[in-house]
Every structure is written in structure tokens, then in C-alpha cells.
Amino acid sequence: MFLKIDDMLQDQFNRTVKYLRVSVTDRCDFRCVYCMAEEMEFVPREQLLTLEELNEITRAFVELGVNKVRITGGEPLVRRDIDQLFENLGQLKGLDELTLTTNGSQLPKYAGKLVKSGVKRINISLDSLNKDLFKELTRTGNLDHVLAGIDSAINAGLKVKLNSVVLKNRNVDEVINLVDYAVTKGIDISFIEEMPLGVIAEHARDEEFISSDKLRKIIEAKYQLTKLETDNSNAGPSKYWAVSQNNTATSSRVGFISPHSDNFCSTCNRVRLTATGQLLLCLGNEHSVDLKAVVRNYPKDTDRLKQTIIAAMGIKPERHYFELSDEPEILRFMNTTGG
Ligand code: SAM
Numbered sequence: 511m512f513l514k515i516d517d518m519l520q521d522q523f524n525r526t527v528k529y530l531r532v533s534v535t536d537r538c539d540f541r542c543v544y545c546m547a548e549e550m551e552f553v554p555r556e557q558l559l560t561l562e563e564l565n566e567i568t569r570a571f572v573e574l575g576v577n578k579v580r581i582t583g584g585e586p587l588v589r590r591d592i593d594q595l596f597e598n599l600g601q602l603k604g605l606d607e608l609t610l611t612t613n614g615s616q617l618p619k620y621a622g623k624l625v626k627s628g629v630k631r632i633n634i635s636l637d638s639l640n641k642d643l644f645k646e647l648t649r650t651g652n653l654d655h656v657l658a659g660i661d662s663a664i665n666a667g668l669k670v671k672l673n674s675v676v677l678k679n680r681n682v683d684e685v686i687n688l689v690d691y692a693v694t695k696g697i698d699i700s701f702i703e704e705m706p707l708g709v710i711a712e713h714a715r716d717e718e719f720i721s722s723d724k725l726r727k728i729i730e731a732k733y734q735l736t737k738l739e740t741d742n743s744n745a746g747p748s749k750y751w752a753v754s755q756n757n758t759a760t761s762s763r764v765g766f767i768s769p770h771s772d773n774f775c776s777t778c779n780r781v782r783l784t785a786t787g788q789l790l791l792c793l794g795n796e797h798s799v800d801l802k803a804v805v806r807n808y809p810k811d812t813d814r815l816k817q818t819i820i821a822a823m824g825i826k827p828e829r830h831y832f833e834l835s836d837e838p839e840i841l842r843f844m845n846t847t848g849g
């Protein structure tokens with residue numbers, strides 16, 4: 511089948527794909543308990559897309575109408591020479607937003623370079639402000655390094671949003687501290703319900719589940735939250751509340767990403783590229799297309815690459831169904847998926 515390459519990326523449920531998340535590595539300097547097993551086998555380096563291939567595929571998406579790209583992983587900032595990719599992507603015409611999700615540990619080194627490449631806002635993951643608990647949750651992370659990373663991002667002029675995964679029996683007591691911290695820094699924070707991606711031994715996913723509604727009630731013991739209208743043009747999964755304290759508005763918002771309790775698939779505008787070049791059409795399903803095979807077997811054949819991408823939209827599933835069982839249907843870990 512020949513598909514016109516000026517077609518927009520439209521799926522069979524009338525959703526237009528405008529947002530690509532690109533995992534540049536499955537490796538990471540942390541081993542967060544909800545994301546990875548303690549002992550992980552990482553993909554051999556030769557199976558990863560090269561920086562040139564990552565650039566080529568991302569450029570094809572942008573030429574097909576994608577206007578937002580998020581670089582993620584694994585930890586994107588542990589990939590060697592990653593600043594070159596940012597520099598190249600920052601020059602793509604038609605790309606309105608280039609951003610990243612990071613654990614923050616490498617930001618003192620990279621924040622300035624990111625700004626120079628045109629990055630304006632970033633997400634930084636932070637699940638606890640207690641050093642010991644932070645260490646327990648990340649296994650290898652150092653809280654001081656991450657806090658220094660957050661400061662260097664803010665000082666470099668980046669707009670920062672924090673992301674926290676909350677586990678019922680581990681870091682619920684940190685929720686208010688995290689909101690306090692966000693308010694003090696004048697930044698936003700989103701709380702994420704844990705998703706059952708990959709088999710982990712550390713905890714049973716269902717025992718750690720706490721819904722966004724419960725978290726909101728916890729926060730409302732100290733802050734007044736006012737629901738904000740969703741901006742449908744951006745169709746993100748986060749629903750936001752304005753934060754006031756003692757009836758005085760703060761400049762922070764609290765968001766909730768609720769893959770279990772508030773399904774957001776009907777407005778999904780995104781697809782994911784794994785570090786090995788698999789195009790994943792949905793976070794919670796295995797439907798995928800091998801783009802690495804296309805760029806390796808047909809180098810520089812941009813039309814073929816674009817037609818493969820357009821055709822892939824036909825298998826984007828309608829929605830995900832997450833079950834909180836010990837045997838998840840999705841065996842890939844979040845670091846492989848590109849969270
Ligand atoms: N290493 C970077 C970081 O941690 O920000 C980027 C990759 S990480 C996979 C992206 C996001 O996915 C992080 O905010 C992390 O907390 C979240 N995440 C990882 N595993 C998850 C899971 N099982 N359920 C929900 N969120 C998860």
C-alpha cells in the first residue's frame with residue numbers, strides 16, 4: 511500500500527499523533543524499585559539506535575507533523591554525547607517543543623547545554639526528600655545530587671516540573687513534603703499512579719496502589735486545590751489543580767497522572783520510540799513496528815521511513831487495560847518503554 515507522505519499521522523480512532531517520546535538508552539544510574547529489577551540486563555550497545563539514527567527518525571516524525579518531542583530513557587543524560595542529539599534536534603523546523611524527562615543527577619553538567627539547544631522546560635523525577643528513603647527507592651541514587659540538579663536547571667532558566675511516583679506503603683508520607691518543596695521553588699509537581707510494567711520482586715503492585723483521589727485529599731489537609739480546565743490542544747494525561755495556602759495563591763500547580771483511576775486514552779496524541787528503534791504505539795500494549803530495520807536496511811530512504819510510520823498509525827490500539835496483578839501483561843520495564 512502506498513500512503514501519501516503529506517498525510518498527517520492519524521490513527522483509526524481519529525486521534526492525530528503530534529507527540530513523540532524518544533528513549534535514547536535503557537541504561538540508568540538509578541534502579542528505582544517501581545521501574546527496574548535490582549539486577550538488570552541492558553541491551554548490548556550495538557543494538558541501540560545511533561545518535562544519527564535517532565536524529566533521522568525524529569526528523570521524519572517532525573516532517574510528518576509531530577511538534578513535540580520528549581527525550582527519555584532509562585536516564586537520557588547518561589548516554590554519551592547526548593548533548594549533540596539535543597543540539598541537532600533543537601534545529602528541526604516545525605518542532606515547537608523539545609523537552610526531556612530526567613532523574614536530575616546529571617543536570618549540573620547539562621542544564622546550560624540544554625538551554626543552548628532550545629530546551630525550555632523539563633520534567634525531573636523526585637519521590638522523596640528524605641535521604642534514606644530516597645536511597646531505598648532509587649537503590650543507587652543520591653538525593654543531594656538530584657537537588658543540586660534541580661537547582662542548576664532552575665538557575666539555567668529551565669521551567670521545571672517534578673514527577674513523583676507514590677507507593678502506598680513507602681512514600682505517601684512524603685507527599686506533603688514534596689508539595690512544600692515545589693511551592694518553595696515555585697514549580698509544578700505531578701503525582702503518578704504506578705503502572706505494572708515489567709516483573710519486579712520488591713513489592714506487589716496492587717499492595718502499593720494509591721489512587722490520585724486519595725493523594726489529593728492528603729494534600730488538601732494543608733493546601734487549597736482548585737481544579738484547572740484541561741488544555742485539550744496538548745492532551746496530556748496530567749490533570750492540574752492550582753495550589754493556594756491560607757487563601758493565598760502560590761505559583762505552583764499539582765498534577766495527577768492516573769492511568770488506573772482516570773483513563774486518558776481517548777485523547778492520546780503520542781507514540782514512543784524505544785532505544786532499539788521499536789515504535790511503540792501504546793504504553794500499555796505491545797503493538798510495535800521496527801523502525802531500526804528500516805533505517806538500517808534502507809539508509810537515507812526517508813520516504814520509506816515516513817510511509818512505515820504512517821502505516822504504523824493503523825495499529826495504534828484504542829486504549830490500555832492495566833491489571834494490578836503479580837504477572838503483568840506487559841513484560842517490558844518502564845526504562846525500556848521510555849517513560
Ligand atoms: N530516568 C528518567 C526519570 O526517571 O525521570 C526518565 C525515564 S523514567 C522511566 C520516566 C518516568 O517514568 C519517571 O518519572 C518515573 O518515575 C516513571 N516511572 C518509571 N516506572 C514507572 C512505573 N512502573 N509506573 C509509573 N511511572 C513509572
Ligand code: SF4
Nearest residue numbers: 538540542545584613
Ligand atoms: Fe532510572 Fe528513571 Fe527508571 Fe528511576 S525511573 S530507574 S531514574 S529510568
